[in-house]
Amino acid sequence: xxxxxxxxxxxxxxxxxDVALRCxxxxxxxxxxxxxxxxGQGPEFLTYFQNEAQLDxxxxxxxxxxxxxxxxxxxxxKIQRTQQEDSAVYLCASSLEVASSSQYFGPGTRLTVx
Amino acid sequence: GNSVTQMxxxxxxxxxxxxxxxxxxxATGYPSLFWYVQYPGExxxxxxKATKADDKGSNKGFEATYRKETTSFHxxxxxxxxxxxxxxxxxxxxxxxxxxYFGTGTSLTVIP
Numbered sequence: 723x724x725x726x727x728x729x730x731x732x733x734x735x736x737x738x739x740d741v742a743l744r745c746x747x748x749x750x751x752x753x754x755x756x757x758x759x760x761x762g763q764g765p766e767f768l769t770y771f772q773n774e775a776q777l778d779x780x781x782x783x784x785x786x787x788x789x790x791x792x793x794x795x796x797x798x799x800k801i802q803r804t805q806q807e808d809s810a811v812y813l814c815a816s817s818l819e820v821a822s823s824s825q826y827f828g829p830g831t832r833l834t835v836x
Numbered sequence: 837g838n839s840v841t842q843m844x845x846x847x848x849x850x851x852x853x854x855x856x857x858x859x860x861x862x863a864t865g866y867p868s869l870f871w872y873v874q875y876p877g878e879x880x881x882x883x884x885k886a887t888k889a890d891d892k893g894s895n896k897g898f899e900a901t902y903r904k905e906t907t908s909f910h911x912x913x914x915x916x917x918x919x920x921x922x923x924x925x926x927x928x929x930x931x932x933x934x935x936x937y938f939g940t941g942t943s944l945t946v947i948p
Contacts, residue, residue, distance in 0.1 A: 755936065764840075764925050764938035765880070778934040813880070820933050824870070827880040 726828035743799045747816030757813040842926045842939035857911040859926035867928040869909040
């Protein structure tokens with residue numbers, strides 16, 4: 723496909739469950755970002771990968787959040803022991819280069835924690 | 837630290853009206869600045885960008901000028917259309933490009 727894809731598009735989890743959210747960036751894109759977007763808010767930065775290296779994870783809200791990109795393409799955001807405050811849309815974006823590049827966003831995964 | 841503040845909405849305009857959505861930023865160094873748009877039911881799309889002071893980004897009739905002296909990047913369009921109805925987000929990237937910061941978004945509705 724030509725764009726960034728994310729799966730699942732919707733996820734409902736019971737509090738305490740672990741979830742894994744997948745992002746397929748545009749082929750060849752070096753940079754990959756994860757964001758959390760609460761209802762009515764702008765995206766909040768979570769973490770950044772340059773190829774397989776996680777260069778910045780300062781936005782991850784707690785140690786329950788973990789992201790990986792082992793081969794420098796597909797990325798997974800994992801949330802352990804989900805809490806109700808984790809309910810949000812999780813966005814993935816990729817860009818061709820680093821620093822100041824335009825990002826291409828996926829459609830997001832809407833996570834609802836009951 | 838880095839942050840973006842943009843005009844709160846919602847904004848409602850009649851077709852062919854002039855649009856301004858204000859955006860100011862706080863940043864270390866010289867960030868790049870962006871406007872993203874989210875149409876109903878769709879994902880975020882880049883609308884325009886500017887990478888250095890005094891640059892003007894433009895696309896689809898929208899313009900924004902990177903003003904370092906006022907730390908602003910206001911979005912303008914001379915004549916809006918119904919199809920411009922969307923949520924608009926101002927954003928900046930850190931100097932290293934490792935982090936992006938978004939404003940809270942401004943909802944625009946254009947009525948015929």
